Amino acid sequence: MATIALTINGKKHSLNVDPQMPLLWAIRDVVGLKGTKFGCGMAQCGSCTVHLNGAPIRSCVTPVSAVANKKITTIEGIGTETNLHPVQQAWIDEQVPQCGYCQSGQIMTAVALLNSKPKPTDADIDAAMQGNLCRCGTYARIRKAIHRAAESSDKPTATTGK
Amino acid sequence: MKTTSTSRRDFLKVAATVSGGLWLGFNWQTADANALPLTALDAAGLADAPHNFNSFISIGTDGLITIFSPNPEVGQGIKTAFPMVVADELDADWARVRVEQAPLDTKRFERQAAGGSQSLRHSWTRLRQAGATARQMLVETAAARWNVPASECTTDKAVVFHKASNRKVSYGELATDAAKRPVPTNVTLKTPKQFTIIGKNMPNVDNKEILTGKPIYGIDFYREGMLFAMVQRPPAFGLKLKSVDAAAAKAMPGVTDIVTLKNGVAVVGKNTWAVKKAREKLKVEWEKINPDAPLDSTEGFDRQFKELLDKPGTVRRKDGDPDAAFASAARIIKAEYQCPMLAHSPLEPMNFFAHVRPDGVELVGSTQTPERARNDVAKLLGVAPETVSVNMTRMGGGFGRRLQADFAVEAAEVSSLVKAPVKVIWTREDDMNGGSYRPACRYRFEAALDKDNNLIGYKLRGVGVNVANSTREDNFPAGAVPNLLIDSHDVKSPVTTWAWRAPITNFLAFAEQAFLDEVAAAAGKDPIQFRLDLFAKAKSSPTGAVKYEVDRMEAVTRLVAEKSNWGKNPSVKQGFSVYFSHNSYVAQVAEVVQKNGKPVLQKIHAAADCGVVVSRSGALQQMKGGVVDGLGHALYGKLTLKDGAAEQRNFDAFRLIRMNEVPDVEVYFVENEKDPSGLGEPALPPTGAAVANAMFKATGTRLYNQPFAEQPGSPWKQNM
Numbered sequence: 003m004a005t006i007a008l009t010i011n012g013k014k015h016s017l018n019v020d021p022q023m024p025l026l027w028a029i030r031d032v033v034g035l036k037g038t039k040f041g042c043g044m045a046q047c048g049s050c051t052v053h054l055n056g057a058p059i060r061s062c063v064t065p066v067s068a069v070a071n072k073k074i075t076t077i078e079g080i081g082t083e084t085n086l087h088p089v090q091q092a093w094i095d096e097q098v099p100q101c102g103y104c105q106s107g108q109i110m111t112a113v114a115l116l117n118s119k120p121k122p123t124d125a126d127i128d129a130a131m132q133g134n135l136c137r138c139g140t141y142a143r144i145r146k147a148i149h150r151a152a153e154s155s156d157k158p159t160a161t162t163g164k
Numbered sequence: 165m166k167t168t169s170t171s172r173r174d175f176l177k178v179a180a181t182v183s184g185g186l187w188l189g190f191n192w193q194t195a196d197a198n199a200l201p202l203t204a205l206d207a208a209g210l211a212d213a214p215h216n217f218n219s220f221i222s223i224g225t226d227g228l229i230t231i232f233s234p235n236p237e238v239g240q241g242i243k244t245a246f247p248m249v250v251a252d253e254l255d256a257d258w259a260r261v262r263v264e265q266a267p268l269d270t271k272r273f274e275r276q277a278a279g280g281s282q283s284l285r286h287s288w289t290r291l292r293q294a295g296a297t298a299r300q301m302l303v304e305t306a307a308a309r310w311n312v313p314a315s316e317c318t319t320d321k322a323v324v325f326h327k328a329s330n331r332k333v334s335y336g337e338l339a340t341d342a343a344k345r346p347v348p349t350n351v352t353l354k355t356p357k358q359f360t361i362i363g364k365n366m367p368n369v370d371n372k373e374i375l376t377g378k379p380i381y382g383i384d385f386y387r388e389g390m391l392f393a394m395v396q397r398p399p400a401f402g403l404k405l406k407s408v409d410a411a412a413a414k415a416m417p418g419v420t421d422i423v424t425l426k427n428g429v430a431v432v433g434k435n436t437w438a439v440k441k442a443r444e445k446l447k448v449e450w451e452k453i454n455p456d457a458p459l460d461s462t463e464g465f466d467r468q469f470k471e472l473l474d475k476p477g478t479v480r481r482k483d484g485d486p487d488a489a490f491a492s493a494a495r496i497i498k499a500e501y502q503c504p505m506l507a508h509s510p511l512e513p514m515n516f517f518a519h520v521r522p523d524g525v526e527l528v529g530s531t532q533t534p535e536r537a538r539n540d541v542a543k544l545l546g547v548a549p550e551t552v553s554v555n556m557t558r559m560g561g562g563f564g565r566r567l568q569a570d571f572a573v574e575a576a577e578v579s580s581l582v583k584a585p586v587k588v589i590w591t592r593e594d595d596m597n598g599g600s601y602r603p604a605c606r607y608r609f610e611a612a613l614d615k616d617n618n619l620i621g622y623k624l625r626g627v628g629v630n631v632a633n634s635t636r637e638d639n640f641p642a643g644a645v646p647n648l649l650i651d652s653h654d655v656k657s658p659v660t661t662w663a664w665r666a667p668i669t670n671f672l673a674f675a676e677q678a679f680l681d682e683v684a685a686a687a688g689k690d691p692i693q694f695r696l697d698l699f700a701k702a703k704s705s706p707t708g709a710v711k712y713e714v715d716r717m718e719a720v721t722r723l724v725a726e727k728s729n730w731g732k733n734p735s736v737k738q739g740f741s742v743y744f745s746h747n748s749y750v751a752q753v754a755e756v757v758q759k760n761g762k763p764v765l766q767k768i769h770a771a772a773d774c775g776v777v778v779s780r781s782g783a784l785q786q787m788k789g790g791v792v793d794g795l796g797h798a799l800y801g802k803l804t805l806k807d808g809a810a811e812q813r814n815f816d817a818f819r820l821i822r823m824n825e826v827p828d829v830e831v832y833f834v835e836n837e838k839d840p841s842g843l844g845e846p847a848l849p850p851t852g853a854a855v856a857n858a859m860f861k862a863t864g865t866r867l868y869n870q871p872f873a874e875q876p877g878s879p880w881k882q883n884m
Binding site: 019022024030035037038039043044046049076077082090093097101103109127129135140142145 | 372374379383417510558589591
């Protein structure tokens with residue numbers, strides 16, 4: 003066990019955990035934020051995607067010790083029900099979710115894509131999003147939502163939380 | 165997370181206790197009170213507690229309408245669709261409707277399950293009556309106040325009008341009095357043309373909670389003091405627990421208990437990671453249940469399938485004289501089709517919360533069948549089912565896997581042993597090696613054509629693993645062929661198989677519709693015209709019982725032919741498939757074009773007749789999602805067994821379809837006024853054959869086995 007300092011959504015946490023504990027379980031079980039999902043545990047499905055200093059990572063294979071003192075952003079950090087991120091809004095406008103379980107990971111990947119490529123092509127979207135599985139098959143609406151978010155005048159900017 | 169102030173649901177629980185009329189008592193300890201939208205209802209005092217009209221509806225004096233959705237939400241959209249039906253007959257203002265998931269309550273609700281695409285079909289009239297009854301009570305209350313006949317009153321968006329005297333009153337103002345009125349027994353339902361909410365594109369009611377990461381899934385549920393558990397289950401089918409050395413695991417940090425279950429060992433502790441790491445330290449010995457029998461493998465099943473298909477099986481349907489027809493045939497076409505097992509792979513792995521207390525059992529989690537969970541847990545613990553409560557969370561998919569209750573029973577077993585609230589979590593590997601697979605099946609089809617290329621004889625023989633009847637003997641083309649024989653075999657195995665989205669038909673439809681395409685080609689007929697001729701026969705001179713509606717089969721076929729410009733563009737190679745399953749009719753046309761010298765699946769058209777479309781956005785999702793699911797598993801899905809254990813344990817080896825592999829899917833509905841049937845399943849079965857038939861036109865190669873990507877000549881093969 004070790005004491006590890008994490009900054010999640012702008013808030014500092016000090017966790018006393020196994021340094022090898024994946025960031026996913028630190029976020030879910032120890033910090034208590036449940037929006038980051040467990041799907042495979044081996045970086046195959048993307049449900050656990052969070053941002054590390056703005057870049058998307060798979061929290062299920064990232065030891066918590068590797069991100070000590072770094073800035074983590076989870077789905078809870080990009081927008082709230084009353085103040086949605088433009089990508090979340092686009093997901094609502096396109097009515098993307100079916101079961102919804104993968105969608106926080108999809109959104110985190112999409113937000114990172116749009117930050118690096120504000121006007122992505124279909125090929126850009128394929129390349130960025132193919133690491134995120136959706137078992138319900140919402141892929142077409144995800145694509146439309148990303149294009150919609152790109153077109154919205156409200157440019158997505160927030161990735162580092164508040 | 166702790167609740168620091170009274171949450172919305174806490175409030176409702178209190179309100180329920182005080183008013184005595186409300187029954188709602190779902191207390192989410194994890195709910196973040198500040199994050200939940202504060203509504204006028206919350207702001208209202210206890211004196212203004214909403215009034216309960218029936219099991220589905222309560223109305224607050226502020227006009228806010230709460231509709232309780234009794235069936236589990238697995239992504240099929242029922243939590244949006246059911247309330248839409250109630251709200252339409254109620255003439256509610258949808259913008260002022262709040263939807264709450266009801267817990268299991270067999271006294272108030274019927275068939276609280278998500279499976280077989282049956283929810284809307286079963287509940288359609290009940291939901292409408294619930295809405296219409298409450299509306300009638302509100303109208304009668306307004307009429308009495310105004311001293312006018314109820315028949316002169318109209319309703320719209322939660323307001324009662326008396327146009328002759330230019331008066332109006334809101335449902336909220338009427339709620340207190342209306343809820344006390346006698347419940348009318350004979351209400352008039354709307355005609356489909358009067359619907360104002362049904363058929364519209366209403367968004368999923370949980371969208372905001374889903375997209376902002378609220379703890380709404382079973383795996384998210386947390387109770388203060390709750391322990392986490394992982395279970396070491398048998399590593400292969402056919403094994404049982406022999407001995408356990410738990411010393412090393414018990415010594416791991418964060419571990420509180422290690423308990424032996426009926427056929428497994430549970431490691432219990434303070435968080436998921438702690439119990440996962442500790443489980444790796446268990447030293448468990450297993451032994452064969454039957455020492456003389458080898459553990460089952462896919463290879464062995466394949467051998468048995470081939471042997472059994474040469475032997476007569478249990479006859480499921482026999483029309484005319486099939487042997488005579490085949491003896492007199494000018495031509496016989498014969499083909500065999502095989503599919504592997506599949507894991508369900510909902511992205512939320514299996515998990516369940518249980519708290520077994522002396523005074524009762526609390527269950528919370530993702531289940532498609534809460535009643536089965538309750539009854540199985542009651543049986544395990546030897547308690548009355550009434551002492552077991554089940555609250556349903558939103559599910560991260562199910563696809564049939566959550567129609568079982570093994571994971572809930574296991575959670576209850578662990579909780580009863582450690583005497584604490586427990587959440588059992590499965591890893592993906594646990595899930596994929598844990599059984600309940602789509603049964604592997606093999607089919608042999610034979611068709612007899614006379615000298616004029618009429619289909620005079622048809623035979624189907626099926627075999628599968630623990631499948632009972634692998635055929636659907638009354639499905640098309642039964643009824644359209646004068647001589648028909650359908651029989652089947654079953655291979656028994658310790659490997660557990662189970663309903664997987666569109667049970668049996670998920671592969672049978674491919675085999676049948678691919679075979680009919682081959683027969684049409686042999687007969688020199690256009691594949692759609694070939695079907696239309698058979699439909700005509702089933703109508704004009706049916707053989708035996710016809711258990712599908714021929715007109716509806718024909719209507720979806722003609723619709724998809726028209727929308728896809730069937731046969732009009734020679735550079736687009738089209739494949740057709742039509743199937744009736746789970747009470748709905750779906751026809752599909754897949755399109756393959758040449759790109760850079762390679763055949764590429766570009767588009768799938770799908771036409772459906774599911775009766776009245778209730779929730780249009782959700783219906784489109786079920787259609788498109790079903791097609792993508794059918795395509796993905798036809799292309800890549802494969803779970804094989806060696807020595808009783810799965811050879812694929814996670815998504816690195818068990819391949820699921822990804823965004824870059826999905827073609828354009830366009831959906832069309834037959835617009836009619838028939839009672840709705842479901843859509844969770846019927847879109848999936850026809851996809852494989854539409855795709856295989858289009859690929860045949862493009863390449864001349866027939867695909868007989870799934871996954872397509874592993875078949876010789878398959879254009880997907882090089883992509884592996």
